[in-house]
Amino acid sequence: MDALLLTVFLFLIPVFFLLTRRKKSSERLPPGSLGLPIIGQSLGLLRAMRANTAEKWLERRITRYGPVSKMSLFGKPTVFIHGQAANKFVFNNDGTSFTSQQPESTRMILGDRNILELSGEDHKRVRSALMFFLKPESLKRYVGKMDEEIRNHLEMHWHGKQKITVLPLMKNLTFNIICSLLFGVERGPRRDELIECFRQMIEGLWSVPVNLPFTRYNQSLKASKKVQKMLKELVCEKRVQLEQKTTSPLQDLVTCLLNIRNINNEEELTENEILHNIMVVMVAGYDTSSVVITFLLRLLANEPAIHAAVLQEQEEIARSKSSGEFLTWEDLSKMKYTWRxxxxxxxxxxxxxxxxxxxxxxxxxxxxxxxxGWQVFWAIPMTHNDGSIFPEPSNFDPSRFENQASVPPYSFVAFGGGSRICPGYEFARIEILVSIHYMVTQFTWKLCADNKFSRVPMPCFQKMIEGMWSVPVKLPFTRYSQSLKGSKRVQDIIKDLISEKRIELEQKIASPLQDLITCLLSSRSDNNGKVMTEKEILHNIMLVMVAGHDTSSVVLTFLLRLLANDPVVHATLLQEQEEIARSKSSEELTWKDLAKMKYTWRVVMETMRITPPIFGGFRSALKDIEFDRFLIPKGWQIFWAMPMTHMDDDIFPEPSKFDPNRFENQASTPPYSFVPFGGGPRKCPGYEFARIEILVAIHYMVTQFTWKLCADNNFSRDPMPVPTQGLPIKITPRKAC
Ligand code: HEM
Known part of the structure; x- marks a missing residue:
């Protein structure tokens, strides 16, 4: 018995120490809560990022818990630290206390030998190989090449255009620069294919890593395989070229990496390391500089004084160059104000x-x-907005960087710091400065739409639409679940809009007829004088958005396809539109002009007969009903399909023939036969709206452009009819627009 007691006692001593030690540790854990299992605070932070209030979200935590707090992000317990000292702590302890942390999806898509996954000696080795190309001494010689890419971009996408959307164009620009300078892939089909696969690949970079056929992650993995295959071929080609001395080791990043040798004269990086790091550089260099250039353009449009000072600096440089001469490294060093x-x-x-x-x-x-095993989360804006480091931090003031030595260390950390400080800093500096040089000296611009921004890569409305026709399985990775999330965000945005409009109406700043929202807010029921509830307005605005988005766009797409394939219809339609155009000076089209577009509308009708955007619809039987001698029991669905009537040769002889003239005498079309907008009390109320947008759009398209189809002509239903390749076309302006 004594022996037993002694054994139990001896066993309990370490358990006691373990427990007390654990208790002490947990007492020293930072304050805060880990929230719900798995979800933790991830959704809150993501929501705040989308609403562009992430800084405030973090500030609230700091007020509540102090400078160090715990939370749970993306399924892991996390300590949030911030400020200059925190930055120093994270940057200086990389490799000793901390290791880099990437989501599982990133590792699987970019490869496990990419620099973000490496630590210690491997990280140093790969980083110094990358730096061999990305250091200023090497990059100096590529300024001219960058200059050429940027001028080309402006020539193709800016000149001759009246309106452009900046962010996608800037992403296109930065990707083209990467292709040229880093991979030596020149313009042409190979670059186009690489861009396409790359775009698909980065879609799933931050997605939930569930590899099922319909997940984004799965699509992204497939695209990553294609990108890797293409890059592998590129690496092989470059290796042969280097061996045959038909290319220089300094030609681009790939040749540079292949040329670096270890002490045994073997390639310093393995094939996988080269591949995975090219991929990471592609991703790191794509989204960052493009965003900075976009925000610079936005700022320059809003701040005339800053624009004038930047322009003056850039014009002085432009004057010092002869026509067509490339910018040089020395020119960049003169762009001091622009860089500030x-x-x-x-x-x-x-x-x-x-x-x-x-x-x-x-x-x-x-x-x-x-x-x-815990995560550490450090946030850049918390230091950048610290008033003790940057006085009046919300003021935009480039002069605070006049004397850069006066900025305390670990305070300006847009490029990170320590051993993982961004190796693309100089590369980004060149592309930003050269782009701004040509943009300000060759163009002026104004903003068209609102100025707000959020921290979401995907437009939420698009996401919502994508899941509309999906299987309603609410799991984190399904289209349906993404769509529900998109819908919530759209609802939040519309709710804000409704509140704003309500105030504007009360203050009589807006008229009731200003737009659909003000109209719905002002409307009263004929029966009882009741106004619509907030929910009714919200849900019906959402419905109108969806109904008006996919339908007219599909009709216009199929019209463009048809007009490219049928020169006779095109010529007749063009003649009608040109007559209208000739009757106008530069004024806008009017209701009367639309009434003259008789032939065009017949073409539109015939397009909708053959390819109705809506395939059909469902109704639920409220009671047992009989149709054609059969019973449709109460509660059953009725499915009616439009194409069956539109293709009925008793109604439309030779139904597969495209013949707009069958609508010449519209009264001759039997009732309930041409039903692209449905019928009865649920007939599409957007009929006239769609008519106007289609006719106005087609007027300007045919009078200003000619086009040819590039790829195949097939289409499928998703459930709307969609050309399988999105209908790429080659356009040529007909006359100066
Ligand atoms: C304005 C543009 C850019 C900004 C603001 C930026 C910002 C950053 C930041 C903050 C980090 C460190 C992240 C961390 O420590 O967790 C980083 C890392 C990195 N950046 Fe950039 N970046 C920019 C452009 C580029 C470009 C153009 C390239 C490539 C040509 C690039 C390649 C990389 C790579 C490879 C890393 C990982 C470095 C490592 O782990 O050692 N970046 N960047």
Whole structure:
């Protein structure tokens, strides 16, 4: 018995110490809550990012819990730290206390030998190989090449255009620069294919890693395989060229990496390391500089004084060059004011919000424990908006970077710091400065739409639409679930809009007929004088958005396809539209002009007969009904399909023939036969709206452009009819627009 007691006692001693030690550690854990299992605070942070209030969200936590707090992000316990000292702590302890932390999806898509996954000696080796190309001494010789790419971009996408959308164009520009300088892939089909696959690949980079046929992650993995295959071929070609001395080791990043040798004269990086790091550089260089240039253009449109000062600096440089001469490294060093403006953009809207590290051992910060395996989250804006470092931080003031030495260390961290500081800094600087040089000296611009921004890569409305016709399985990775999330965001935005409009109506700043929302807010029921509820307005606005979005766009797409394939119809339609155009000076089209577009509308009708955007619809039987001697029981669905009537040769002889003239005498079309807009009390109320938008759009398209189809002509139903390749066309302006 004594022996038993002694054994139990001896067993309990370590357990006691373990428990008390654990208790002490947990007492030293930072304050805060880990929230719900798995979800934690992830949704809150993501929602705040989308609403562009992530800084405020974090500030609220700081007010509540102090400078160091715990939370749970993306399924892992996390310690949030911020400020200059926190930045220093994270940057200086990389490799000793922390390791870089990427989501599983990133590792699988970009490859496990990419620099973000590496630590210690491997990280140093790969980084110094990348830096061999990305250091200023090497990059100096590529300014001219960058210049050529940017001028080309402006020639193709800016000149001759009245309106452009900046962000997608800037992404296109930065990708083209990467292709040219980093991979030596010149313009042409190979570059186009690479761009397409790359876009698909990055879609799923931050997605939930569930590899099922319909997930984004799965699509992204497939695209990543294609990109890797293409890059592998490229690496092989470059290797042969280097061996045959038909290319120089300094030609581009790939040749540079292949040429670096270790002490045994073997390639310093393995094939996988080269591949995975080319991929990471593609991703890192694509989204960052493009965002900075976009925000610079927005700022220059809003701030005439800053624009004037940038222009003056750039014009002086332009005057010192002969026509067609490329910018040089020396020219860039003269762009001091422009770079200060860029730094202030990077301070106020850093493209990278912050980063994550994983603790590789128990570590202490600010008197609290960061347990081994936990994440550390550091956020750049918290330092950039610190008034003790940058006085009046919400003022946009480039002069704060006049004396850069006066900016305290670890305070301006848009490019990170320490051993993982962004190696693309100089590359980004060149592309931003050269782009701005040509943009300000060759163009002026004004903003068309609103100025707001959020931190979401995907437009939420598009996401909502994508899931409309999906199977309603609410799991985190399904289209349906993405769509529900998109819908929530859209609802939030519309709710805000309704509130704003309600105030504007009350204050009589807006008229009841201003738009659909003001109209619905002002409307009263004929029967009882009741107004619509907030929910009714919200849900019906959403419905109108969906109903009006996919339908007219599909009709216009199929019209363009038809007009490219049928020269006779095109010529007749063009003649009608040109007559109308000739009767006008530069004024806008009117209701009367639309009434003259008789032949065009017949073409539209025939397009909708053959390819109705809506396939059909469902009704639910409220009671047992009989149709054609059969019973449709109460509660059953009725499915009616439009094409069956539109293709009925008793009604439309030779139904597969495209013949707009069958609508010459519309009264001759039997009732209930041509039903693209439905019929009865539920007939589409957007009929006239669609008519106007289609006719106005087609008027300007045919009078200003000619076009040819590039790819195949097939289409499928998703459930709307969609050309399988989105209908790429080659357009040529007919006359100066
Ligand atoms: C304005 C443009 C850019 C900004 C603001 C930016 C920002 C950053 C930041 C903050 C980090 C560190 C993240 C961390 O420590 O967790 C980083 C890392 C990195 N950046 Fe950039 N970046 C920019 C452009 C580029 C370009 C053009 C390239 C490539 C040509 C590039 C390649 C990389 C790579 C490879 C890393 C990982 C470095 C490592 O782990 O050692 N970046 N960037």
């Amino acid at each position: 403006v860029t730094m202030e953009i990077l301070r106020t809207t850093p493209p990278v919000f912050g980063g994550m590290r994983t603790a590789i051992k128990d570590t202490e910060y600010g008197g609290f424990l960061i347990p081994k």
